[in-house]
Amino acid sequence: MTNATAKADQARRSFLAKTLGAAAGAALAPGLALYTVAQARSPAQEVTGAVRWGMLIDTTKCATGCDACARACSEENGLHSHGRPQTDSQWIRKVTLRDKATGHVQSLPMLCQHCEYPPCVDVCPTGASFRRVDGIVLVDRHTCIGCRYCMMACPYKARSFVHETLEDQKPYMPRGKGCVESCTFCVHRVDEGETPACVEACNAEHHEAMLFGDLNDPSSEISRRLKESGGTQVRADLGLNVGVRYQGI
């Protein structure tokens, strides 16, 4: 080996070492960097795909008979009953599961699962049903024609149709007759760095069964807990990669 080639080899080695080091740094840093971005987004900044909002629900902590999450949701988003429970809007509902063999009863909240591959978006003929880049699945009521295909496509029955003329809507949550709607993860709150109303209500009741956070950030609590103890997707067989995970079912 000549002196020149030895030098070239050394240069290559140091280049490789530096690049690998940089790559490792990059792999470590995004979590931290993204966390800052997610929290400190200014109102003028677009949402980014670097974040994916998700929820972890621990059914062992969810109290049977408690519907604080559903009440908080209705209060926050201005969902009022019209005295027709069959058609009243329901963005989150408490479901009781009973194992027939053992008699074991579980209670859990069911809401829009904010799928990565949402069937509601696939079937929407107008593009009103869409997935925001940060993983929140929404209905753009400006383009929704109320055909309700999405309601039929959703495996979780997460969507509702507004049958009545509405008044006194919340300024941050416009809703109206003739449109389909569902849980928005309280997008207006999330955009301001807060958590959804249901999660806040659950924590206020000291159940702490619901955890909201960034699934893309390995250092977030939700990612940590999912890594430690795993989480179940409801109807995982459909391959929708849902954003809401359950523990204890």
Place this chain on the structure above:
Amino acid sequence: MRILSSLKRAMPVVVVAMMVWGGALAEEGGRVSLPTLIHGKGDHCVEPTPLMRRSHMDMLLHQRDRTMHLGIRTRQHSLKECINCHVRPLADGSYPPITSKQHFCNSCHAYAGVSLDCFECHATKPEPDAEPKSFGSAAPTEPAPSAVVTAAERKLTAAKNPEVNPHD
């Protein structure tokens, strides 16, 4: 034939009657009365008045998609801020319904014969704790989206007198 001739004789009477009746129907000045515009909280709007009159719907449309799909929640061109600033409580402390001519949006839309469906979904009264940002005293700080408000448009509209004639 006799019917026709009697009609002919009656014609001047009918015409005069219609003129009197029509005159009574027309409001003062013989035209639809001008809207009474409710001034917002501050000294001036988020953009020059002539531009607002002409292009507020474009700004709102643009902002609507940016907010819905991109999560951009700037306040300058948001419908929520229009309401926060322009819808003022009545003497009894209540807010005028959107069907009333005392509602800022409807006062003008009723006059212009524009029917719109923003308020089938959107709130028609201010947020409970709404205090408009410093639009009133200081000049707007947020840059306007270039797609909506171009410099040329500003020049064009600034030449007009902003306050005098709501007919334009």
